[in-house]
Amino acid sequence: MMAPTMTGHAKGESVMAQQMPVSGAVGGEKMAAPLRNDSPATSIHVERARRELLRAAMDAVEEWVVVVDAQGGIQFLNAPYAEFLGVEASEVLGRDVSEVIENTRMHEVLESGRAELAQLQLIRGHHMIAHRYPIFRDGELIGAIGSVLYHDTWEWRQVNAQVQALEAEVDYYRQALETPNGARWQLSDIIGDSPAMRELASKVRKIAPGGASVLIRGESGTGKELYAHALHRSSARAKGPFIKLNCAAIPEALLEAELFGYEEGAFTGARRGGKPGKFQLADGGTLFLDEVGDMPLAMQAKLLRVLQDREVEAVGATRLVTVDVRVIAATHRPLEALVESGEFREDLFYRINVVPLQVPPLRERRDDLPTLATHLLSRLARRSGRRPPILSETALERLCAHHWPGNVRELENVLEAAFYLGGSHIQPTDLPDAIGARHGDARHADARRTELSTPPSGSVVLADSNTPVATGSLREAMAQTERRLIEAALSAANGNRTRAARQLGIAKSSLYEKLNRHGLLAETP
Numbered sequence: 001m002m003a004p005t006m007t008g009h010a011k012g013e014s015v016m017a018q019q020m021p022v023s024g025a026v027g028g029e030k031m032a033a034p035l036r037n038d039s040p041a042t043s044i045h046v047e048r049a050r051r052e053l054l055r056a057a058m059d060a061v062e063e064w065v066v067v068v069d070a071q072g073g074i075q076f077l078n079a080p081y082a083e084f085l086g087v088e089a090s091e092v093l094g095r096d097v098s099e100v101i102e103n104t105r106m107h108e109v110l111e112s113g114r115a116e117l118a119q120l121q122l123i124r125g126h127h128m129i130a131h132r133y134p135i136f137r138d139g140e141l142i143g144a145i146g147s148v149l150y151h152d153t154w155e156w157r158q159v160n161a162q163v164q165a166l167e168a169e170v171d172y173y174r175q176a177l178e179t180p181n182g183a184r185w186q187l188s189d190i191i192g193d194s195p196a197m198r199e200l201a202s203k204v205r206k207i208a209p210g211g212a213s214v215l216i217r218g219e220s221g222t223g224k225e226l227y228a229h230a231l232h233r234s235s236a237r238a239k240g241p242f243i244k245l246n247c248a249a250i251p252e253a254l255l256e257a258e259l260f261g262y263e264e265g266a267f268t269g270a271r272r273g274g275k276p277g278k279f280q281l282a283d284g285g286t287l288f289l290d291e292v293g294d295m296p297l298a299m300q301a302k303l304l305r306v307l308q309d310r311e312v313e314a315v316g317a318t319r320l321v322t323v324d325v326r327v328i329a330a331t332h333r334p335l336e337a338l339v340e341s342g343e344f345r346e347d348l349f350y351r352i353n354v355v356p357l358q359v360p361p362l363r364e365r366r367d368d369l370p371t372l373a374t375h376l377l378s379r380l381a382r383r384s385g386r387r388p389p390i391l392s393e394t395a396l397e398r399l400c401a402h403h404w405p406g407n408v409r410e411l412e413n414v415l416e417a418a419f420y421l422g423g424s425h426i427q428p429t430d431l432p433d434a435i436g437a438r439h440g441d442a443r444h445a446d447a448r449r450t451e452l453s454t455p456p457s458g459s460v461v462l463a464d465s466n467t468p469v470a471t472g473s474l475r476e477a478m479a480q481t482e483r484r485l486i487e488a489a490l491s492a493a494n495g496n497r498t499r500a501a502r503q504l505g506i507a508k509s510s511l512y513e514k515l516n517r518h519g520l521l522a523e524t525p
């Protein structure tokens with residue numbers, strides 16, 4: 001996020017101040033004449049000079065100032081504010097203030113005619129403190145003036161950091177309150193109105209109330225976990241716990257203890273008092289076994305026994321404990337083929353696959369893409385305190401033409417990058433090269449996917465997209481990614497560094513420093 005800076009606009013240095021009319025010279029130094037209209041002949045000149053002085057004063061102060069007319073059109077924006085916003089003050093005159101300043105409430109002040117003092121306003125990711133006053137002349141409202149305090153001081157950054165930390169804490173507690181049992185999603189949160197998704201929703205409604213085991217299948221990033229949450233929240237166990245275990249993420253040696261718990265002293269390093277396993281924690285609720293296809297064979301046998309007997313034996317324990325758990329499993333792997341090759345137990349497969357649920361890949365439900373894209377962009381905007389950007393029709397067309405090997409997760413990643421690169425309007429140039437028309441239609445994207453299916457060793461691959469984005473160590477990869485983002489932003493901004501810095505959400509001075517570091521300073525205008 002951009003750190004607001006005030007470079008070049010310290011008091012007395014502003015452009016306007018330098019342009020102040022001068023009419024006298026004392027001892028070789030030019031001095032502004034005293035603004036007194038002693039005679040009618042000088043009154044016009046004095047009036048103009050007075051106006052210039054006032055404007056120069058507005059540019060010289062550290063507060064950011066904006067003045068709008070009764071319709072909300074900008075009539076004055078002081079130089080420091082214009083610099084922070086990355087606009088030319090003269091170019092935004094007459095434009096509606098809400099097009100230029102994020103989260104502005106000048107229209108509300110114009111409507112209510114009431115001042116708003118010391119209001120928190122989020123602009124470009126920073127919490128600012130703003131005052132807004134209506135302006136009256138002869139009892140008639142003719143405009144409003146807004147000023148932003150605390151924008152680049154060290155103290156305010158400290159306060160800002162504290163506010164952000166508090167907000168994150170509040171979010172955490174709010175989420176914990178809203179989802180006391182760990183299931184965050186419900187059916188209405190799953191976006192998609194295509195026939196395939198409607199059919200899936202109706203199946204979920206039918207199977208959720210019963211206690212049968214459900215196996216959710218589908219490619220990576222299709223939303224399988226969302227359905228597991230939704231099944232729990234639509235079931236009779238909704239008030240019970242929802243516990244998740246990713247079978248692929250736990251080392252084989254620890255999996256048994258994770259699933260079934262252990263007693264004190266069960267092994268070296270065992271916690272005092274022992275630890276309950278996921279099965280015990282999920283008692284009365286649902287256990288979601290993600291990536292079940294990656295479960296080692298030895299554990300598969302133990303899991304099968306628990307599912308059959310409904311009894312769990314913790315590691316190091318001498319007695320069995322009865323548990324009442326509904327198991328929902330998910331995998332993107334071809335379980336039937338794994339059964340064939342002996343990597344997955346057939347009896348366990350039938351045990352967990354009582355009700356199969358297939359989540360279709362995004363390329364088979366392209367009708368959902370516009371709604372999904374709008375939803376995901378709104379979510380990003382909400383999280384970062386910005387207004388949802390507009391997705392241009394050509395950008396949407398390109399998204400629809402893509403093959404989406406990484407499904408909704410890949411769409412989420414692409415939109416997130418475009419959200420930060422594209423500003424308020426997302427254009428095709430804000431999308432990665434691999435998306436849509438540049439590589440032709442979906443068929444072409446398919447062919448390209450095959451070409452890239454084996455990324456070179458050492459490649460860093462973004463999410464599930466198979467496009468290698470950078471290579472080498474993390475530091476090198478980050479530097480390469482930074483350089484690419486800067487180049488993309490400059491290209492999208494036709495070489496305009498102010499706009500590129502704004503798109504990247506960094507100060508112009510910081511962009512110069514990065515251009516210099518990447519040896520791009522000479523290459524760009």
Ligand SMILES: Nc1ncnc2c1ncn2[C@@H]1O[C@H](COP(=O)(O)OP(=O)(O)OP(=O)(O)O)[C@@H](O)[C@H]1O
Pocket residue numbers: 189190191192218219220221222223224225226227290331332408409412
């Ligand atoms: N229909 C949808 N509506 C809204 N968001 C979705 C939808 N489908 C997927 N997502 C989002 O896509 C991302 C991936 O979803 P999820 O983790 O459920 O996929 P998955 O199929 O379980 O992936 P994996 O197999 O890799 O675990 C999540 O951030 C989720 O919020």
